[in-house]
Amino acid sequence: MSNRHKPVPYSLWEAQQARIVLAASKRLNWRRWTLPEQVEHLLSLYGPLPLIEARLGEQSALTAFYRHCLHEKQGPWRDQCAGLLRGLAQKRTELLWRPELAPALAAVAKCMPHRCRQLADWHPRSRNPFRQLESLVRHLFDQYGDVPAWLINSWTAGRLHDGLDVAALTVHLGRGEALRTFPGLPVPLSRKTEHYLRLAPAGYTFLHALRYAQLAARDQLGWLGPVLDSRLGRCLGRDDEFWLRVVDFFAAAPMVDPYQLGPVCDWIHQKRTVGLGDEQAQPGFSLKGRSMHSLLAHTAQWHQHLSQAARRPPEPSLTLSTSWEPLPVPDFAGGGKFPVRITQLRTYGELLTEGRSLRHCVASYLDACRRGRSGIFSLTLNGTRTVTLEVQANRTVVQARGLFNRRPNDEEALWVQRWAAHNRLLVPRHLLS
Incomplete structure (x- = not known):
C-alpha cells in the first residue's frame, strides 16, 4: 500500500517549512532597513524558533531579540518588550545591534512597570552599547543614583542570575529600600555588612562583593585574595558562618601562608560532606581544640592519599579510563x-x-x-x-x-x-x- 497519505511527522514538516522560509529570506535583505523598520518586522513574526532562525539568520541580532524578548511571551510581557524595542529603535541606540545583550533587555522589559522614569526621557551619551545599557538601567530603575556599581555591571556581564535575581534587586535598591530587606538574599546581612556590600568594587560578582563586605566588617580585608581563591569564592551554602569562622581561625594564626586557606577548606569540605578514607562524613566537624599545625598536616596527608588513589579507586566501577563530557572550551x-x-x-x-x-x-x-x-x-x-x-x-x-x-x-x-x-x-x- 502506498504511504503517500501517511501523516508527515511534525519535526519533518517543521524542517520543510524552514527550508521554504530560508529560500524566501534570501530575497528579503532586512539588514538594509532602518532600526524602526527592523523592529516592526520582528514584532510581526510568529512561529517556532527554527522558522524564525531560517528567516532572519541563526546568528543574527534580530533572532536573538526574538528568542529572548518575544518567543512564547504573551500578554503584558510581550507588550512591554514591544514597547521597549520600539522606544530603543527610535533612539537609534547601538543596543539593538548586540545579540548578547538581548537577555538583559528582556529583563529590562519585564521590570518596566516598576520604572521610576520614562524611556522617552533617556538619552544615551556614549556610543558603547554596554555603557548605554548601564545608563538605561540607572535611568529607568535607579531613582536616587546609589545602586552599587557592581550590581549595574552584572547587567552588562550577563550575570542576571548571579546567586540572586539581579534585576529584582536593582529595582528594590533603586526605590531606596535597604539591601538587607531584599527577600531573595541567600544569607542574612547585618547593617555593617550591608554598608560594605554597597561599597564593593565595580566588576565584582555578587558572591565576591559579599565576601568583600563580610571581610571588611570583620576588619580582615587583607584576606580577600586567599578567600576568593578558595572554595569560599566559588560557592555559598547554608553553613556560611562556619566557613567565616575558618577564615577567623587562619587570621588569628601567626606566620601561616594565607594561600593554604584553599587546600585546608577543601580538606574540611571533604571531611564534612563525603568523608576521608573509611571514615563517614562528619557534618558537625568543628575547629574547636584544633591547631593550625594539625590542620596543615591532615591536609598534606589527604593530598598524599589522593596521589595514591590509583591503587585504591573510590568506586568499584571507577577506572583510570573513566571519562565524562568535557566543557565546550577548546584546548x-x-x-x-x-x-x-x-x-x-x-x-x-x-x-x-x-x-x-x-x-x-x-x-x-x-x-x-x-x-x-x-x-x-x-x-x-x-x-x-x-x-x-x-x-x-x-x-x-x-x-x-x-x-x-x-x-x-x-x-x-x-x-x-x-x-x-x-x-x-x-x-x-x-x-x-
Whole structure:
C-alpha cells in the first residue's frame, strides 16, 4: 500500500517549512532597513524558533531579540518588550545591534512597570552599547543614583542570575529600600555588612562583593585574595558562618601562608560532606581544640592519599579510563613551535597524574567534572606541567594552582589570560594578581 497519505511527522514538516522560509529570506535583505523598520518586522513574526532562525539568520541580532524578548511571551510581557524595542529603535541606540545583550533587555522589559522614569526621557551619551545599557538601567530603575556599581555591571556581564535575581534587586535598591530587606538574599546581612556590600568594587560578582563586605566588617580585608581563591569564592551554602569562622581561625594564626586557606577548606569540605578514607562524613566537624599545625598536616596527608588513589579507586566501577563530557572550551597551543599548551583533562587517570605531578588535590574534583559543574585544564610549558586550572560551567576560571598549590608566576599568568581571552572566559581580578 502506498504511504503517500501517511501523516508527515511534525519535526519533518517543521524542517520543510524552514527550508521554504530560508529560500524566501534570501530575497528579503532586512539588514538594509532602518532600526524602526527592523523592529516592526520582528514584532510581526510568529512561529517556532527554527522558522524564525531560517528567516532572519541563526546568528543574527534580530533572532536573538526574538528568542529572548518575544518567543512564547504573551500578554503584558510581550507588550512591554514591544514597547521597549520600539522606544530603543527610535533612539537609534547601538543596543539593538548586540545579540548578547538581548537577555538583559528582556529583563529590562519585564521590570518596566516598576520604572521610576520614562524611556522617552533617556538619552544615551556614549556610543558603547554596554555603557548605554548601564545608563538605561540607572535611568529607568535607579531613582536616587546609589545602586552599587557592581550590581549595574552584572547587567552588562550577563550575570542576571548571579546567586540572586539581579534585576529584582536593582529595582528594590533603586526605590531606596535597604539591601538587607531584599527577600531573595541567600544569607542574612547585618547593617555593617550591608554598608560594605554597597561599597564593593565595580566588576565584582555578587558572591565576591559579599565576601568583600563580610571581610571588611570583620576588619580582615587583607584576606580577600586567599578567600576568593578558595572554595569560599566559588560557592555559598547554608553553613556560611562556619566557613567565616575558618577564615577567623587562619587570621588569628601567626606566620601561616594565607594561600593554604584553599587546600585546608577543601580538606574540611571533604571531611564534612563525603568523608576521608573509611571514615563517614562528619557534618558537625568543628575547629574547636584544633591547631593550625594539625590542620596543615591532615591536609598534606589527604593530598598524599589522593596521589595514591590509583591503587585504591573510590568506586568499584571507577577506572583510570573513566571519562565524562568535557566543557565546550577548546584546548590551546601557543608560543614558538607550540611549547605552551592548555589541555582539558577528560579522564580520571589524567586527574590523578595531574595531582601527583603538582602535589595537590585536583583528583577530588572528579564528581564536579562528571556532573558538568567544572572542567579541569592543565597548562604545560615545554612539556612540563606547571599550572592546573578549574573552569566552571558558567565559563569562569575560578582556580589556578601550581606545584604545592602555589600561585601562577608572571609568564604562566600571561598565557592563562591569552587563553581566556581567546575563548571568552571570565578571569576574576584576584586570580592572577
